Amino acid sequence: SYVVTQPPSVSVAPGQTATITCGGNNIGSKSVHWYQLRPGQAPKLVISYDNDRPSGIPERISGSNFGNTATLTISRVEARDEADYFCQFWDSSADLPVFGGGTKLTVL
Amino acid sequence: EVELVQSGGGLAQPGGTLRLSCAASNFDFSDSAMGWVRQAPGKGLEWVSAISARGRATFHAVSVEGRFTISRDNSKSTLSLEMNRLRVEDTAMYYCVRGELSTVIKVFLSWGQGTLVTVSS
Numbered sequence: 186s187y188v189v190t191q192p193p194s195v196s197v198a199p200g201q202t203a204t205i206t207c208g209g210n211n212i213g214s215k216s217v218h219w220y221q222l223r224p225g226q227a228p229k230l231v232i233s234y235d236n237d238r239p240s241g242i243p244e245r246i247s248g249s250n251f252g253n254t255a256t257l258t259i260s261r262v263e264a265r266d267e268a269d270y271f272c273q274f275w276d277s278s279a280d281l282p283v284f285g286g287g288t289k290l291t292v293l
Numbered sequence: 294e295v296e297l298v299q300s301g302g303g304l305a306q307p308g309g310t311l312r313l314s315c316a317a318s319n320f321d322f323s324d325s326a327m328g329w330v331r332q333a334p335g336k337g338l339e340w341v342s343a344i345s346a347r348g349r350a351t352f353h354a355v356s357v358e359g360r361f362t363i364s365r366d367n368s369k370s371t372l373s374l375e376m377n378r379l380r381v382e383d384t385a386m387y388y389c390v391r392g393e394l395s396t397v398i399k400v401f402l403s404w405g406q407g408t409l410v411t412v413s414s
Contacts, residue, residue, distance in 0.1 A: 228401075233400050284340070
Protein backbone atom coordinates (compact mmCIF):
# COMPACT_ATOMS: atom_id res chain seq x y z
CA SER A 186 0.00 0.00 0.00
CA TYR A 187 1.01 3.61 -0.55
CA VAL A 188 3.02 5.10 2.35
CA VAL A 189 2.44 8.77 3.22
CA THR A 190 4.41 10.62 5.90
CA GLN A 191 3.62 13.76 7.90
CA PRO A 192 5.72 15.16 10.75
CA PRO A 193 3.89 14.55 14.05
CA SER A 194 4.34 18.13 15.18
CA VAL A 195 5.35 21.59 14.01
CA SER A 196 5.82 24.60 16.27
CA VAL A 197 5.93 28.23 15.20
CA ALA A 198 5.77 31.64 16.83
CA PRO A 199 2.87 33.98 16.05
CA GLY A 200 3.47 35.99 12.90
CA GLN A 201 5.92 33.46 11.49
CA THR A 202 5.37 30.93 8.70
CA ALA A 203 4.39 27.32 9.35
CA THR A 204 5.24 24.62 6.82
CA ILE A 205 3.59 21.21 7.06
CA THR A 206 4.70 18.49 4.69
CA CYS A 207 3.08 15.36 3.33
CA GLY A 208 5.60 12.99 1.76
CA GLY A 209 5.06 10.06 -0.56
CA ASN A 210 6.51 8.46 -3.65
CA ASN A 211 5.67 10.76 -6.57
CA ILE A 212 2.86 12.36 -4.58
CA GLY A 213 3.17 15.28 -7.01
CA SER A 214 1.22 13.16 -9.50
CA LYS A 215 -1.76 13.06 -7.14
CA SER A 216 -4.23 15.75 -6.08
CA VAL A 217 -3.68 16.49 -2.40
CA HIS A 218 -6.22 18.02 -0.05
CA TRP A 219 -5.68 19.43 3.46
CA TYR A 220 -8.00 19.46 6.46
CA GLN A 221 -7.88 21.42 9.72
CA LEU A 222 -9.15 19.79 12.92
CA ARG A 223 -9.65 22.00 15.95
CA PRO A 224 -10.93 20.56 19.25
CA GLY A 225 -14.67 20.89 19.57
CA GLN A 226 -15.16 22.03 15.98
CA ALA A 227 -16.16 20.31 12.79
CA PRO A 228 -13.14 19.54 10.61
CA LYS A 229 -12.64 21.92 7.72
CA LEU A 230 -11.23 21.60 4.22
CA VAL A 231 -8.58 24.33 3.92
CA ILE A 232 -6.85 23.40 0.65
CA SER A 233 -8.16 21.24 -2.20
CA TYR A 234 -6.45 20.02 -5.36
CA ASP A 235 -2.98 20.96 -4.15
CA ASN A 236 -3.49 24.72 -3.96
CA ASP A 237 -7.16 25.75 -4.21
CA ARG A 238 -8.65 27.61 -1.27
CA PRO A 239 -12.34 26.97 -0.51
CA SER A 240 -14.52 29.99 0.13
CA GLY A 241 -13.74 31.59 3.47
CA ILE A 242 -10.19 30.29 3.82
CA PRO A 243 -7.73 33.19 4.17
CA GLU A 244 -5.10 33.86 1.50
CA ARG A 245 -2.29 33.32 4.00
CA ILE A 246 -3.06 29.57 3.78
CA SER A 247 -1.63 28.01 0.64
CA GLY A 248 -0.54 24.67 -0.75
CA SER A 249 1.90 23.19 -3.23
CA ASN A 250 2.69 19.73 -4.51
CA PHE A 251 5.84 18.72 -6.42
CA GLY A 252 7.83 15.56 -6.70
CA ASN A 253 7.65 13.57 -3.48
CA THR A 254 6.29 16.30 -1.19
CA ALA A 255 3.04 18.17 -0.82
CA THR A 256 3.22 21.23 1.42
CA LEU A 257 0.72 23.27 3.39
CA THR A 258 2.01 26.76 4.18
CA ILE A 259 0.43 29.06 6.72
CA SER A 260 1.87 32.58 6.67
CA ARG A 261 1.56 35.10 9.47
CA VAL A 262 0.46 32.37 11.86
CA GLU A 263 -2.20 33.26 14.42
CA ALA A 264 -3.25 31.55 17.63
CA ARG A 265 -6.45 30.31 15.93
CA ASP A 266 -4.32 28.30 13.47
CA GLU A 267 -3.34 25.93 16.26
CA ALA A 268 -4.87 22.61 15.18
CA ASP A 269 -4.20 19.19 13.69
CA TYR A 270 -3.70 19.17 9.95
CA PHE A 271 -4.19 16.12 7.72
CA CYS A 272 -3.29 15.65 4.09
CA GLN A 273 -5.45 13.37 1.94
CA PHE A 274 -5.49 12.07 -1.62
CA TRP A 275 -7.26 9.49 -3.73
CA ASP A 276 -5.34 6.24 -4.16
CA SER A 277 -6.35 5.27 -7.67
CA SER A 278 -4.72 1.85 -7.42
CA ALA A 279 -6.92 0.90 -4.48
CA ASP A 280 -9.86 3.17 -5.37
CA LEU A 281 -10.14 4.70 -1.94
CA PRO A 282 -9.17 7.88 -0.08
CA VAL A 283 -5.99 7.90 1.99
CA PHE A 284 -5.08 10.21 4.87
CA GLY A 285 -1.69 11.18 6.17
CA GLY A 286 -1.01 10.59 9.85
CA GLY A 287 -1.62 14.22 10.77
CA THR A 288 0.52 17.07 12.09
CA LYS A 289 -0.16 19.00 15.27
CA LEU A 290 0.58 22.68 14.75
CA THR A 291 1.47 24.47 17.96
CA VAL A 292 1.56 28.26 18.08
CA LEU A 293 4.14 29.23 20.68
CA GLU B 294 -23.95 27.42 4.53
CA VAL B 295 -23.85 23.64 4.31
CA GLU B 296 -25.03 21.92 7.49
CA LEU B 297 -24.45 18.32 8.52
CA VAL B 298 -26.05 17.64 11.90
CA GLN B 299 -25.19 14.31 13.43
CA SER B 300 -27.03 12.23 16.01
CA GLY B 301 -26.85 8.77 17.51
CA GLY B 302 -23.76 7.03 18.80
CA GLY B 303 -22.91 6.58 22.45
CA LEU B 304 -21.83 3.54 24.42
CA ALA B 305 -22.17 -0.04 23.24
CA GLN B 306 -20.82 -3.37 24.37
CA PRO B 307 -18.56 -5.45 22.14
CA GLY B 308 -20.74 -7.32 19.70
CA GLY B 309 -23.47 -4.72 20.05
CA THR B 310 -25.17 -2.38 17.58
CA LEU B 311 -25.36 1.37 17.15
CA ARG B 312 -26.83 3.64 14.50
CA LEU B 313 -25.55 7.03 13.43
CA SER B 314 -27.59 9.60 11.54
CA CYS B 315 -26.71 12.78 9.70
CA ALA B 316 -29.26 15.41 8.66
CA ALA B 317 -28.10 17.52 5.73
CA SER B 318 -29.27 20.95 4.63
CA ASN B 319 -28.42 23.90 2.41
CA PHE B 320 -27.14 21.90 -0.56
CA ASP B 321 -28.56 19.47 -3.08
CA PHE B 322 -28.23 16.29 -1.02
CA SER B 323 -29.41 14.01 -3.82
CA ASP B 324 -26.52 15.18 -6.05
CA SER B 325 -23.72 14.45 -3.57
CA ALA B 326 -21.94 11.28 -2.58
CA MET B 327 -21.84 11.07 1.21
CA GLY B 328 -19.80 9.12 3.70
CA TRP B 329 -18.28 8.63 7.13
CA VAL B 330 -14.78 9.23 8.44
CA ARG B 331 -13.61 8.35 11.95
CA GLN B 332 -10.82 9.28 14.32
CA ALA B 333 -9.90 6.92 17.12
CA PRO B 334 -8.56 8.52 20.33
CA GLY B 335 -5.04 9.80 19.72
CA LYS B 336 -5.03 8.49 16.15
CA GLY B 337 -5.40 9.86 12.66
CA LEU B 338 -8.35 10.05 10.31
CA GLU B 339 -9.70 6.88 8.71
CA TRP B 340 -12.24 6.72 5.91
CA VAL B 341 -15.04 4.29 6.88
CA SER B 342 -17.84 4.21 4.33
CA ALA B 343 -19.28 6.01 1.31
CA ILE B 344 -22.47 5.95 -0.73
CA SER B 345 -23.20 7.35 -4.16
CA ALA B 346 -25.72 10.15 -4.67
CA ARG B 347 -28.58 7.86 -5.70
CA GLY B 348 -27.60 5.20 -3.20
CA ARG B 349 -26.89 2.58 -5.85
CA ALA B 350 -23.26 2.05 -4.88
CA THR B 351 -21.79 1.64 -1.40
CA PHE B 352 -18.19 1.30 -0.29
CA HIS B 353 -16.72 0.24 3.03
CA ALA B 354 -13.21 0.10 4.46
CA VAL B 355 -11.89 -3.42 4.93
CA SER B 356 -11.92 -2.87 8.69
CA VAL B 357 -15.71 -2.52 8.76
CA GLU B 358 -16.77 -4.55 5.70
CA GLY B 359 -19.61 -6.94 6.56
CA ARG B 360 -20.34 -5.21 9.90
CA PHE B 361 -21.26 -1.62 8.94
CA THR B 362 -23.97 -0.59 6.46
CA ILE B 363 -24.29 2.88 5.00
CA SER B 364 -27.60 4.11 3.64
CA ARG B 365 -29.37 7.31 2.68
CA ASP B 366 -32.86 8.71 2.30
CA ASN B 367 -32.80 11.44 -0.32
CA SER B 368 -36.43 12.38 0.38
CA LYS B 369 -35.38 13.36 3.91
CA SER B 370 -31.77 14.43 3.17
CA THR B 371 -30.45 12.03 5.74
CA LEU B 372 -27.48 9.67 5.87
CA SER B 373 -27.20 6.70 8.20
CA LEU B 374 -24.57 4.25 9.37
CA GLU B 375 -25.71 0.99 10.95
CA MET B 376 -22.87 -0.48 12.97
CA ASN B 377 -23.19 -4.15 13.94
CA ARG B 378 -20.87 -6.57 15.73
CA LEU B 379 -19.01 -3.64 17.22
CA ARG B 380 -15.45 -4.08 18.39
CA VAL B 381 -13.41 -2.15 20.94
CA GLU B 382 -11.30 -0.84 18.08
CA ASP B 383 -14.37 0.85 16.57
CA THR B 384 -14.22 3.36 19.41
CA ALA B 385 -13.81 6.75 17.72
CA MET B 386 -15.32 10.08 16.82
CA TYR B 387 -17.35 9.56 13.67
CA TYR B 388 -17.83 12.36 11.15
CA CYS B 389 -20.46 12.64 8.45
CA VAL B 390 -18.89 13.97 5.24
CA ARG B 391 -20.01 15.34 1.90
CA GLY B 392 -18.20 14.63 -1.33
CA GLU B 393 -17.69 16.78 -4.39
CA LEU B 394 -18.91 14.23 -6.92
CA SER B 395 -22.03 12.13 -7.17
CA THR B 396 -20.27 8.81 -7.44
CA VAL B 397 -17.26 8.63 -5.13
CA ILE B 398 -15.70 10.86 -2.49
CA LYS B 399 -12.24 11.98 -3.59
CA VAL B 400 -12.28 15.15 -1.50
CA PHE B 401 -14.31 15.76 1.67
CA LEU B 402 -15.94 19.13 1.12
CA SER B 403 -17.97 19.44 4.31
CA TRP B 404 -17.94 17.72 7.69
CA GLY B 405 -20.41 17.21 10.50
CA GLN B 406 -19.59 18.10 14.09
CA GLY B 407 -18.82 14.52 14.99
CA THR B 408 -20.43 11.94 17.25
CA LEU B 409 -18.58 9.77 19.72
CA VAL B 410 -18.90 6.00 19.64
CA THR B 411 -17.47 4.07 22.56
CA VAL B 412 -17.34 0.29 22.55
CA SER B 413 -16.55 -1.13 25.95
CA SER B 414 -17.71 -3.81 28.32
